């Protein structure tokens with residue numbers, strides 16, 4: 001099912017979580033980024049269009065300025081994101097240039113999705129970048145967004161992006177293999193749910209844990225993202241981004257994940 005979904009989709013939004021981008025020591029995994037960019041280049045050569053939603057500003061900031069590690073104050077965290085976002089995009093720029101691709105950056109907040117003029121401008125920018133063969137990379141504008149104007153997690157941000165761009169498919173890469181009936185980090189007999197068609201049935205049948213090491217999300221925000229895009233008929237795949245050649249492995253069926261095909 002996943003290979004067919006990818007094969008049949010032209011416009012794909014891919015979200016990469018902080019846990020996928022960062023190594024265990026908290027530094028940015030540049031090898032992963034190079035490999036990922038090369039796989040995106042492969043898909044683009046096949047006629048696909050890709051928009052990336054990349055987390056990692058905060059974790060990149062921390063690995064650049066580790067003396068701020070213990071500072072929980074909002075101003076420090078926003079300042080960290082200002083520092084980390086540059087590092088993050090610098091790493092993406094290097095990774096994509098190895099595959100002869102250019103990138104463009106969009107930093108968005110919740111307000112941007114609520115205002116008709118702004119959404120029109122975002123759409124136009126995305127369409128122009130993609131038409132010109134540039135890969136747009138989106139993150140939340142963490143240095144200006146706070147509390148009620150914050151989306152807060154990139155799962156929901158990528159869902160809003162997929163809707164705004166009329167994507168055919170949303171892929172969330174995380175550090176989990178998909179949705180399980182129990183938390184796979186706690187229970188060894190947890191079973192992967194390969195296809196979700198009914199969200200309320202799913203919510204009743206699984207136990208939802210808390211967010212993981214670096215990311216803001218956790219499984220709940222992934223389910224929210226699935227629900228958001230489903231309302232617009234966009235399917236979503238949740239898969240583990242840590243595996244080698246993840247995009248290719250999903251496309252050729254050698255890696256599994258959870259597909260959300262909600263009616």
Ligand code: GLU
Pocket residue numbers: 017018054055056057058059139140142152153154155214215216217
């Ligand atoms: N925007 C945050 C960052 O780049 C990540 C949000 C998330 O983890 O979903 O650090």
